[in-house]
Amino acid sequence: MNQTDLLPGGLYDYPAYYELVFGSDWRAELHFLLAIFERYAEGRVQRLLEPACGTGRLLFRLAQRKFHVTGFDLNPQAVAYCNQRFARHGLRPAAFCADMADFHLSRPVDAAFNMINSFRHLTAARQAADHLRCMAQAVRRGGLYVLGLHLTPTARPPMDEESWSARRGHLLINTRLYTVRRDWKSRQEHFMMECDIYTPTKRHRIREPMVFRMYTLRQFRQLLRQGGLWQEVAVFDFTYDWRHPITPGPDTEDAVFVLKRCDPSSDR
Numbered sequence: 001m002n003q004t005d006l007l008p009g010g011l012y013d014y015p016a017y018y019e020l021v022f023g024s025d026w027r028a029e030l031h032f033l034l035a036i037f038e039r040y041a042e043g044r045v046q047r048l049l050e051p052a053c054g055t056g057r058l059l060f061r062l063a064q065r066k067f068h069v070t071g072f073d074l075n076p077q078a079v080a081y082c083n084q085r086f087a088r089h090g091l092r093p094a095a096f097c098a099d100m101a102d103f104h105l106s107r108p109v110d111a112a113f114n115m116i117n118s119f120r121h122l123t124a125a126r127q128a129a130d131h132l133r134c135m136a137q138a139v140r141r142g143g144l145y146v147l148g149l150h151l152t153p154t155a156r157p158p159m160d161e162e163s164w165s166a167r168r169g170h171l172l173i174n175t176r177l178y179t180v181r182r183d184w185k186s187r188q189e190h191f192m193m194e195c196d197i198y199t200p201t202k203r204h205r206i207r208e209p210m211v212f213r214m215y216t217l218r219q220f221r222q223l224l225r226q227g228g229l230w231q232e233v234a235v236f237d238f239t240y241d242w243r244h245p246i247t248p249g250p251d252t253e254d255a256v257f258v259l260k261r262c263d264p265s266s267d268r
């Protein structure tokens with residue numbers, strides 16, 4: 001085996017690798033979302049938005065099911081990858097480049113989703129609040145925002161590491177995301193994302209520091225209350241079993257919040 005070459009950038013800059021590692025994980029989330037829209041949204045759900053859509057692994061499957069989908073992401077490579085897949089399947093390009101904390105849609109959607117921690121990329125309190133405000137402008141009243149994130153449990157130590165492995169033909173990717181340190185005061189969790197990419201003749205590595213904002217359950221609910229634009233209607237865990245909502249508590253880590261777009265004047 002040759003020496004390992006360090007590739008520039010992070011995993012999000014290599015959408016084909018991202019897709020190999022995470023792209024096959026869509027069925028449970030898709031069926032969960034369909035059931036949640038059916039059960040909790042007021043009115044028909046036809047128009048969907050995914051902020052931080054990445055490669056569009058979920059958007060694409062929803063478009064195949066005749067939903068009208070739109071997504072955006074900060075990373076132009078991810079957006080191009082998403083749109084190329086749509087074009088290959090004869091679908092209208094669905095993604096554009098934008099920032100979760102500062103965007104505007106010309107026409108509101110019925111529901112939105114953001115499933116795997118992307119929200120925590122917004123490391124400042126102001127960005128998180130701006131995101132929920134932009135989302136409230138993008139989703140119609142009675143519509144939903146399904147938001148999945150890892151909370152910081154307070155009754156037990158938080159998880160420190162996650163790893164994934166995926167293979168296609170002769171390409172193998174091992175990915176490890178681990179906590180380097182937590183700054184409880186600034187609420188920033190510093191990670192290292194490492195991906196080892198193997199082909200029969202080459203070995204590459206991607207190594208990228210990442211920062212996520214930390215939320216205890218109380219801090220997350222406080223954020224929701226501050227804006228007054230979203231009402232929590234149910235919470236699930238990452239098993240995506242829509243029949244079994246959970247009651248989150250101080251030991252909850254995996255949480256998928258079903259938020260309903262409410263009228264701020266009616267619930268104060």
Ligand SMILES: C[S@@+](CC[C@H](N)C(=O)[O-])C[C@H]1O[C@@H](n2cnc3c(N)ncnc32)[C@H](O)[C@@H]1O
Binds near residue numbers: 051056075
């Ligand atoms: C974990 S990936 C999730 C991608 C996709 N939602 C999925 O479920 O596969 C996180 C995504 O967030 C995007 N991202 C990070 N910060 C962002 C921001 N401020 N605005 C928009 N996208 C952002 C990254 O480029 C990346 O594609």
